[in-house]
Amino acid sequence: MPGKHRVRLAISPVQGYHVMMSDIDKKYPLALEPPSGDVVPITLEMVSELLRLSRESPRKRMIQPLHKHDGESLHRMFNALQPGTYIPPHRHRNPDKSETVLVISGGMLFIEFDETGNVTSHLIVQPGTAVFGVDVAPGVYHTFFAFKPDTLLFEVKDGPYSRTDDKDIPEWAPAEGTPEAVEYLVDLIKGIMSEQAEPEVEQPS
Template identity: 40%
Template sequence: MSGGAPRFLDQALFAELAAQAQLSPRGRQHHNFHAMEEPCHRLAVGLQPHTYIAPHRHLAADKAETLLVLRGRLGLLMFDEAGKVSGQRLLVAGGECVGVDLPPGVFHALVVLEADSLLFECKAGPYRALGAGEQADWAPREGDPAAPTYLAWMRGHFV
């Protein structure tokens, strides 16, 4: 057992992450509770509506991913292999559905529907960049000129 002090997911942390995400060109900010070599990665993420989280999946058998909305509203889209929407769910802090546990292999993306949204994410470490077959070939990558149009299309599923 490590001897660190407890770290809290409190309103001060939420405000800091929301402010940092507002200043970030990517519209998001991570706060890791883990060291990169730890077997369980736990992080809080501040998110703004202009962030683009491209559809992706995690193929490794140990890469299930749990997402819980701590503040705000997010739209979750799931896709089949061809890029057709296979499921969607509104995730709302304090709402009827606050999160999801995604098994490995499911293409998914998030749309931020409320400014200053925050989520808690947990998945197995260590960190591995997305590999072959994990980025959706049918969707633009972050930074692609087509990404804002695709983000608007994804957002349209929740209005």
């Protein structure tokens, strides 16, 4: 299986992560405003600022959309992630959506699940390696985890988007912002790494 090599996954402590999500939303939105203009330069300044904001956010991630509104049929975005961020396992619905993710910097562990929450496959995804991106069919439960600081993704997926029902999160996946989410994330990574030779997993302090 691709990704079957030794890699150090850093699971950083998530101190204070399980605070009220409504309070986080007020100060740290999940996404920035899209840039204006018909032709938008994609600059190092843009992504550097995005990475900085992801380091400051309690969620440890931040999105810079390039599409102008949620109703567009094709969504394009940069997603900046730090180790310790938790994205609940999910699939994109209403309607079913495909998704492509390219890793620009850092490193990502991509995980696929079956309907009951069992891990069916995983991939180590890094720029400059044999696997530098993933394409996900509609209806597939998945998540991903940044195992290097300042991981930057470029994502393309079908629209439209509605925050209330875009992600179909199963009952077996803990909600974001809860103590259970931290424990689930650590156990998930430990379980995957136990399948690999000489795994090295940093525990939360």
